[in-house]
Amino acid sequence: MKELKRYFSYIGKYKVAYWTVFVFTLVSSAVLTFAYPYMNKLIFNALEYRDIQIFWRALTLCIVLVILNCLAPYRRYFQIKIVRKIVFDIKIRLFEKLLKLDMEYYEKNHSGDALKTLNWDANSLKDSYFSHVFWVLGRLVNGITSIMAMFIYSPLLMLVSVGFCFITVFFSVRINKQIKEMDKGIQKKISHLTTRLSDILFGFTELKMYKGATIVCDYFYEENGNLLKDERIRASRAGRLEMITFFLGILASFGTIGVGAYLVSCGRMDYGTVMAIVSLQMGVSTMIQGFGSALTTLSASLVKAGRVFDFLEMDCEEGQTEGTLSLLKDATPIEIDRLTFSYDGEKRILNDFSLCIKKGEKVILMGESGCGKSTLIKLLLGFYQKINGSVKLYGRELKEYSLIQLRQIITYIPQRNYLFEGTIRENIMIGGIGREPITEDEIVHAAKMAYADEFIRTLPQGYDTPLVAGGNNLSVGQKQRIAIARAFLKDSPILLLDEPSSALDVHSGKMISQALRELMKDKVVIMVSHKRDGFDTFDRVINM
Structure with missing residues (x-):
């Protein structure tokens, strides 16, 4: 019974309609179950006793049952309709x-x-x-x-x-x-x-x-x-x-x-x-x-x-509400104090890690695989909230931001970006959703800044070129440039980069580096990398 109670609790806003049809179906089924045998009794008794009055009663009941059965498909239609909606x-x-x-x-x-x-x-x-x-x-x-x-x-x-x-x-x-x-x-x-x-x-x-x-x-x-x-x-x-x-x-x-x-x-x-x-x-x-x-x-x-x-019934990410976002612009953008984190509760990926990044400062995180570089990026994005220590963005603890607010002030470009099924224009527009209506000029400008406009215009349908899921009908470098165009359109004060050019050829790597230099201007930047070559604009290297 406990499982059935849970089962019916998810009917939601269709409870009244569902139970109305449900009860009507069971009641009509009970009535028909009783009526058919009674009709048989009348018919056979009319034959046995040769009583015409009993026969007419049986015939009347038969007509009523035929009408009720003709209405059954309509009940079934409403039942199917409600279930589909549920x-x-x-x-x-x-x-x-x-x-x-x-x-x-x-x-x-x-x-x-x-x-x-x-x-x-x-x-x-x-x-x-x-x-x-x-x-x-x-x-x-x-x-x-x-x-x-x-x-x-x-x-x-x-x-x-x-x-x-x-x-x-x-x-x-x-x-x-x-x-x-x-x-x-x-x-x-x-x-x-x-x-x-x-x-x-x-x-x-x-x-x-x-x-x-x-x-x-x-x-x-x-x-x-x-x-x-x-x-x-x-x-x-x-x-x-x-x-x-x-x-x-x-x-x-x-x-x-x-x-x-x-x-x-x-x-x-x-x-x-x-x-x-x-x-x-x-x-x-x-x-x-x-x-x-x-x-x-x-x-x-x-x-x-x-x-x-x-x-x-699984637990969701906390802090999904939007709320009003106002940054304390004079505060230090990123302050991390004695941050400790473990995925399984046993092995510590980050242990008493501290870092302070001032306004406009750009740092590179370097170290061996597994030392916690990418984990730190994920923590700043709020992907994991069970942490020990203090993480502040613009003077406020990370938990004081809702996740929507947090990801609004941060732009993240991973090593391999995902492009959704749709046009190139729609994939670039993703970066600006939540702002004022995005104009065509803004989309083209973002693409130009990311050195993507040139190859887009060579495609038969230009910005209306349809992409398959994952963007696999473009090269890795082209996908990365569209991702950077998204970042230009979003224009967040904090930029997180996770080896954005490691999987690219030399030519694509140079173009991506030039686009990133423009993107990083006047922003706080943290980049995960195994090498510093080609990024001479960074202020510090943090060895983890």
Whole structure:
């Protein structure tokens, strides 16, 4: 019940509409379950007693039932419409959650796991909210309605059916518990298999070039085989549950018919009542036969839904609000005092590190790999907030800024920049979003300052040239220049550079260096680098 309560809590603003359709569906199902057997009773009693009045009552009820069944597609349409809106809303919340998660999540979890949650698990909610819950509760309501009606007609026959129901539920609950545990394990293996496939696709070039790379394919085959084995065991247990419930349903049907025939032969029940009870027995049998498989399906849905809801309930980055930003311009731009940081709580990457950078000062961070250069950049960007020590920007502690404010005053250019699917113009405009409306002249000016305008104009569509995701239809140097154009458009007072020219050829490196010299004017700059060659404008070198 706790899982179901959580399950329905994510319906959100569609609660009233969803529950209205939900209750209407169950009530109409109960009414129809009671009405059809009653109609059979009237028809057979009219034949048995040759009573035309009973026949007209049966005919009137038949017309009403036909009309109600003709309206069923409209109910189904509204049900589908509401469920689609619910899933759409949950997907939007999942995507927004992805944007708000901290860096720790992305470093500890594979991107394929998030993709599976956003696509596969979220899509499965359509069946969950639309079919599975309705299926289980619908069968339950039909069964209970049938039992109540049977009690009215014959308490003895009702006891026969209920007895078999209790036996079925006992086996269903016991076996279903095992199936549910298996579903959780299967979902984890599917997630891991998705990440493995994602790795194979990302490393497709190496897979083609090196025969030894087929080792990763062997891992994929092995994990796929283990998943198949678990799914076979699950299918076996689910089949066993269905076999038991089907067998008990058959026994219940024969038991009801046998006792009914005996009562008719003794003259204690009329023919129409027997036919009504046999019709009702179909509702009880359907509940018995289908309840096991319906419960198993619902359990699998709850497991998948649980993964989605667990994702939505993860902790986000703190300080997402915008707020008014006003810098103390006379204060020291960057003051770091006895900063200590560890990713895992054990090995310290930074230990009592202190640094003071004055207005307009430019420094280079140098040192061996793993000494904390890039980590310091990430801490200044607010990617990790659990730190010991003091970090101040313009006289204020880092935690006094919201993350949006913090990243508004800092521009970051990494070694490899990512370009989004869209035009070159749109990718440059990203740097200026949040400011006043960006003009075409500002975009072109930023591109010229980054030495990108020249190569952009040689492209067939110029600034409207579409880029693939990652910008892989441009060279590394061209992508870096577009990233620098973004930085010119953003024009933040603090500039962080993480080896921006290390992966470039000599010609591209010179152009990037010239563009960076212009970009660094009147800014506080921290650059991570293994060499100082080509950057004679820096004031200090900090060895870490």
